[in-house]
């Protein structure tokens with residue numbers, strides 16, 4: 001059975017059909033740029049375009065870059081502030097004509113990695129960090145997700161949040177080298193290690209593609225692994241969420 005998973009990001013909205021039996025995408029991804037400003041109306045048109053592209057009818061999973069509780073967005077760090085209090089499932093569902101099931105994007109990516117990726121058979125404490133425009137987090141204990149952890153928003157240096165110092169978006173915005181960025185990111189992971197003592201860190205999001213370049217700068221007690229599903233984890237986890245909640 002194929003379920004459509006859509007990963008809504010601050011810069012792009014990506015979708016693909018996912019085979020949950022095989023634990024892989026069933027075909028090509030389709031991506032549209034995130035409209036600017038990223039208002040609910042504009043984003044819902046882009047979301048519906050993806051559903052139309054696949055000529056799909058059925059439950060649609062949606063990973064969304066904010067705190068998500070019962071399908072409603074409760075924050076808006078890298079998207080238009082009018083999302084706060086907006087029912088994602090209703091707005092996207094009305095636009096595409098299918099039932100939509102929304103969860104936090106990093107939680108979705110984490111679920112996919114735990115099920116089909118490097119987190120398989122890990123029963124201790126696993127912390128996934130997604131490194132993109134924002135910094136997302138997904139925390140698991142014995143395979144069970146603690147949702148909406150938002151560890152990218154830990155208050156970090158000079159009263160700013162960690163995301164403002166060590167996301168991929170911050171690296172571009174502050175025009176710092178990947179080497180300098182990796183030192184900052186190492187410090188951030190060390191702080192998370194102090195707080196949570198994970199057994200395994202999984203690094204996902206766009207920046208995880210460069211893991212080989214920066215892994216020697218990470219000094220942690222826990223194992224650190226790049227996400228196996230790379231940037232498809234969010235799409236796959238969104239599909240899992242729809243399947244389980246439909």
Ligand code: BGC
Pocket residue numbers: 064065066067075077078104105106107130132133134135136137150152153163
């Ligand atoms: C948001 C999170 C999201 C992360 C990655 C952060 O700015 O607050 O909800 O998971 O970005 O998109």
